Amino acid sequence: MKCGVVTFPGSNCDQDCYHVLKSVMGQSTDMIFHKDTFFDDDFDLIVLPGGFSYGDYLRPGAIARFSPVMKSVKKAAKIGKLVLGICNGFQILVEANLLPGALLKNIDLKFHCHDVYIKVMNNDSPFTALYEKGEVVKMNIAHADGNYYADNETLDELEQNSQIVFCYCDERGEINENSNPNGSVKNIAGICNVEGNILGLMPHPERCSEEILGSADGKRIFESIITYFERRYACDSRN
């Protein structure tokens, strides 16, 4: 599997993602500069990392979505490559209309940097196949604009298509107002597109992929992706 991690001006989790993919997961990984473009087939997984692309000026992700690299990301997504947007990467994906809805300022207007519990709502996805459905995992959040919003019509579509992948919950898995750190509708922490090959989430799986860092719950996202491509390539070689 070939991975690419995009660096926008202001990205600050790109090296963490690179480290996890390359050193923890042992995958062939390249950094991609935001001004570069790439061929559809160059990468199986493209990660849009966390940070403050373009200083979060105007709206988080609003300017980064016009970076040249995003044209390649869109084309790669169209032919079924996987795109993972983490935190600011999620914000870029909604601004680019690759995922529905919007990410607004946290309801308490504060920057939240702490661990949260999230529930796996959909494990029928290349990103989450190794989790149990309904499993409660611990990941870190660090954002000021993670308040997911979508109108009712869009929310209905998200539910009907099982596009809600992660929801904030408490340690026991209860999804309620108290376990919602930022005001997101329906406690949404992560969603995917209808096709299932683009995932955006506010929590940082790359920060919890090694036990020494307090949790390795995020590692299974990367393991799921690797398993997905191993199977896909095994099928391809049989055909």
Add this chain to the structure above:
Amino acid sequence: MKVKVEVFFKEGVLDPQGKTVKNALQHLGYDEVDDVRVGKVFTLSLKTSDREAARKRVAQMCEKLLSNPVVETYSIDTVEETR
């Protein structure tokens, strides 16, 4: 020509900044304040004197970049003709 663009959250989208400012005003004794919406203002200086053309171009700018049509609305005003 100078053009003023205002961007606000759509009705129905919660505006936590507006809510916080409203509470602060009420705490200061301005009980008549019923609602506050916080928005953004952009002043654009354009190298054109064609009002209609400018308006069309600025509307495009709003749709593409200055506002997020998912949650925001915009309004455009020509504030000053320069020559």
